[in-house]
Amino acid sequence: TIPEREKHIYIKEKGEDTTQFLPSAHVETIPGSLSERGCSYCGAKLVIGGVLKDTIQLIHGPVGCAYDTWHTKRYPSDNGNFQLKYVWSSDMKEQHVVFGGEKLLKKAMLEAFAEFPDIKRMMVYTTCSTALIGDDIKPVVKEVEKELGDVDIFTVECPGFAGVSQSKGHHVFNMGWMTDKVGTYEPEITSPYTINVIGDYNIQGDTFVMEKYMEKMGIQIIAHFTGNGTYDSLRGMHRAQLNVTNCARSAGYIANELKKKYGIPRIDVDTWGFDYAKEGLRKIGAFFGIEDRAETVIAEEVAKYESKLEWYKERL
Numbered sequence: 364t365i366p367e368r369e370k371h372i373y374i375k376e377k378g379e380d381t382t383q384f385l386p387s388a389h390v391e392t393i394p395g396s397l398s399e400r401g402c403s404y405c406g407a408k409l410v411i412g413g414v415l416k417d418t419i420q421l422i423h424g425p426v427g428c429a430y431d432t433w434h435t436k437r438y439p440s441d442n443g444n445f446q447l448k449y450v451w452s453s454d455m456k457e458q459h460v461v462f463g464g465e466k467l468l469k470k471a472m473l474e475a476f477a478e479f480p481d482i483k484r485m486m487v488y489t490t491c492s493t494a495l496i497g498d499d500i501k502p503v504v505k506e507v508e509k510e511l512g513d514v515d516i517f518t519v520e521c522p523g524f525a526g527v528s529q530s531k532g533h534h535v536f537n538m539g540w541m542t543d544k545v546g547t548y549e550p551e552i553t554s555p556y557t558i559n560v561i562g563d564y565n566i567q568g569d570t571f572v573m574e575k576y577m578e579k580m581g582i583q584i585i586a587h588f589t590g591n592g593t594y595d596s597l598r599g600m601h602r603a604q605l606n607v608t609n610c611a612r613s614a615g616y617i618a619n620e621l622k623k624k625y626g627i628p629r630i631d632v633d634t635w636g637f638d639y640a641k642e643g644l645r646k647i648g649a650f651f652g653i654e655d656r657a658e659t660v661i662a663e664e665v666a667k668y669e670s671k672l673e674w675y676k677e678r679l
Contacts, residue, residue, distance in 0.1 A: 367393050368393060388528070389527050389528065390527055391524055391526070391527050392491075392523045392524050393524070394491035394492065394495060394522075394523065394524050401528075401529045402491075402523030402524070402529070402532075403521050403522070403523060403524075403525040403526040403527075403528065403529060403530075403531035403532040403535070404428065404432075404488060404489075404490055404491070404521050404522055404523040404525070404532055405431070405432050405523070405529055405532060406521075406526075406528070406529030406530060406531060406532025406533050406536075406613075407488065407519050407521045407532035407533070407535055407536040408420060408422065408432045408486075408488050408519070408532070409432040409434070409436070409529075410529060410532070410533060410564070410613055411532075411533060411536045411537075411564075411588075411589055411613060411614070412486045412488070412517075412519060412536060412589070413432060413434060413438075413446060414438045414446060414564050414565065414589040414590055414592065415446060415484075415486075415589050415592050415593065415594055415597075416440035416441070416442050416444075416445055416446050416591055416592065416593060417442070417445065417482065417484060417593045417594055418446070418482070418484045418485060418486055418593075418594045419449075419451055419475050419476070419479060419482050419484065419485040419486070420446070420450065420451060420485075420486050420488070421451040421452070421453065421468075421471060421472060421475055421485055421486065421487045421488070422450070422451065422452050422453070422488045422490060423452075423453045423455070423464065423468050423471075423487060423488060423489055423490060423493045423498065423500060424452070424453065424455050424488075424489070424490025424491070424492050424493050425452075425454070425455045425456075425490070425492060426452045426454045426455075428452070428490040428491075428523075429450045429451065429452035430450065430452075432450075433450040434446065434447045436564075436566065437566050437567045438564055438565055438566065438590065439565060439567070439568055439591075440565070440591045441571070441591060451471070451475050452471070453467050453468045453470075453471040453493075454467075454471070455467065455492055455493065460492055460496055463496065463498060464493055464496070464498050465498050465499065465500070465502075465503050468487070468493075468498065468500060468503050469503050469506060469507060472485065472487070472503070472504075472507045472516075473507065473510075473511075476507075476511060476514060483513055483514045483515065484514070484515055484516075484594035484595070485514065485515075485516045485517070486516070486517045486518075486519055487500055487504060487516060487517070487518050487519065488519045488521070489518075489519070489520050489521065489522050490522055490523060491522045491523045491524055493522070494520070494522035494524075494525075495522070500518055500520070501518055504516045504518055515594065515595075517539070517540065517543060517544060517594075518539070518543075519535065519536055519539060520535070520539075521535040521536065530612065530613075533612070533613040533614065533616065534616050537614060537616035537617040537620070538616060538617075538620065540597065540617065541616075541617055541620040541621070541624070544597065544598045545597070545598060545600050545601050545621070545624075546598070546601045547598045548595045548596075548598030548599045549599060549602070550585050550586075550595075550596060550599035550602055552583065552602065553583050554581055554582060554583035556580075556581060556582040556583065556604065556651045556653070557582070557583045557584075557585050557602065557603045557604050557605070558577070558582055558583070558584055558585065558603050558604065558605045558606070558607050558647070559584070559585050559586045559587075559588060559600050559603040559605075559606045559607065559618075559621070559627075560573060560584055560586070560587050560588065560590075560607050560609070561588040561606050561607065561608045561609065561614045561615075561617060561618050562588065562608050562609040562610030562611060562612075562613050562614035562615070562618075563587060563588070563590045563609040563610065563634070564589060564590040564610075565587070565590025565591045566590070569590070569634060569635070570587055570590035570591045571591070572634075573634060574591075576644060576660050577647075579656070579659070579660045579663075580644075580647070580648065580653060580656040580657060580660060581653070581656060582647070582651070585599055585600060585602055585603040586599060586600045586603070588600070588614050588617065600617075600621060601621065601624075601625045601627075603621075603627055604627065604628075604651075605627065605628055605629075605630065605647070605650055605651075606618040606621055606622070606627050606628065606629045606630070607630060607632055607643075607647060608629055608630070608631045608632070609631075609632060609633065609634060611631055628650070630646050630647070630650065632646060632647070637668070637669075637672060640664075641661050644657045644660060644661055645657050645658075645661075
């Protein structure tokens with residue numbers, strides 16, 4: 364084992380208990396080496412950006428960086444799971460690391476849009492290798508946007524070694540999106556009550572459940588950040604009256620920035636669990652002064668599920 368990797372890896376000897384020899388996680392990733400946990404690039408791409416259902420996710424780096432963050436998590440969508448089916452890579456090789464990969468990136472971007480003519484949105488991510496050699500991806504992105512005319516592209520400059528954990532990638536993505544994209548699209552407003560659902564990634568379809576509750580309460584969800592979300596809806600987040608934050612660790616940054624810049628209040632909820640879900644719906648109802656609607660939804664769900672829950676409580 365090379366010395367730098369000893370922090371990340373422990374080889375268990377016969378008879379040893381692995382719980383006594385846990386690899387160190389809170390240390391920077393070594394570029395080019397696998398470790399026991401995700402890197403900051405992974406935090407940006409796998410956790411947040413890659414969940415969007417209508418966006419090409421182009422990873423500028425070796426193909427392994429794309430494959431490693433191709434979705435194994437359960438992030439379904441209502442458009443046939445487009446985001447689970449495909450992954451895109453510029454497929455850097457040694458020659459590109461030596462001579463630069465910007466031409467390769469442009470070629471890959473144009474090819475991706477050509478292969479998917481109905482998709483007009485893209486995110487481009489740097490990785491350890493392309494950041495280390497200094498590829499400047501923003502001018503390449505501008506060239507492609509100018510050539511194609513009808514596309515919009517977001518750059519995520521967060522290579523794996525940028526931080527000690529995936530959380531750095533969450534931060535970079537949140538702040539970059541806030542700076543570059545929020546406020547560049549005007550959503551159609553269809554309700555007097557509007558929210559952003561932040562930090563919910565539709566794991567096994569929980570976003571669909573939240574949507575159903577909000578619809579019953581007459582609340583319009585402007586944007587999902589990012590479960591079952593769309594690129595353009597996230598550009599219109601500035602038009603919501605309230606930010607409802609589920610996973611604060613991954614998306615609290617953008618909720619706070621939206622409050623600073625646009626004055627949108629933030630409430631934190633936990634929608635996993637019977638009592639927590641009730642509490643979250645009541646918080647949202649109280650904010651808009653429609654507590655009665657929240658109670659109606661809660662009563663319907665309790666009638667449907669409480670008896671089923673009791674069956675398990677008795678046995679477990």
